[in-house]
Amino acid sequence: MNQKPLAIEICETGRYIYSKGLAPGKSGNISARSHDTVAITPSGMSLGCLNPEDVVMVDIGGKILAGRKKPSSELQLHLDVYQKRDDVQGIVHTHSPYATGFALAGKMIERLEGFGERKTPFLKMVKYAPPGTSELAISVGNGLKEEDSVILKDHGLVATGKNLFEAALLAEFVEETAKTQYISRVLMNMEF
C-alpha cells in the first residue's frame, strides 16, 4: 500500500481545484486510487487547505484503512465508479458555477473537441438523485461506463481520469466549456 503519495496527490490537486474556483467554500470532493486503496477527501473541509493527515484511506469496498476524519458523504459514488471502471484512477466531483448552472436549468452542454471519441452532441446528464445516496452513486457509476465526465441534474458534475490531476483538468475543461457556451448564448441574444 502506497498511502503517502495518494494523500499528497489529494492535497495538491485539491489546492489546484480550489484555486481555479471550481470548488468554492467547503464544496466538492476528490479521490485517487492505487490498486485496491482509495484516498478521499474528508467531509466538511475546504479542498483548498487540506493536509495529508486529513485524507481518509479506504479499501475499494469502503472499509476505512487510515485517517481520523469522516470520509466525504459521496464516498459511495467514488467507489461505484472505481468498481465499474478499471482504467479510472482519479475522480473529481464539483459544483462549479457554470456547469452547475446548466445542470440546474436542465440545459445541455455541447460536447466540444477534447472530450474524446464519443460523438454524441451533448455531455451526458444523469437524472437527479439526492446527494450522498446510493441511488446517486449507481446512476453516476452507470453514466460513467461510456463517458469520462457526466453532468448531475440539479447538482453538479463528476469527472474522471487516468490519474487525479487528469480528472481535475477534465473538470476544469467541462466548466470552461459551459462558461463559453453561456457567454455565447447570452451574446447571441443581445442586440448590438
Ligand SMILES: [Zn+2]
Ligand atoms: Zn455534490
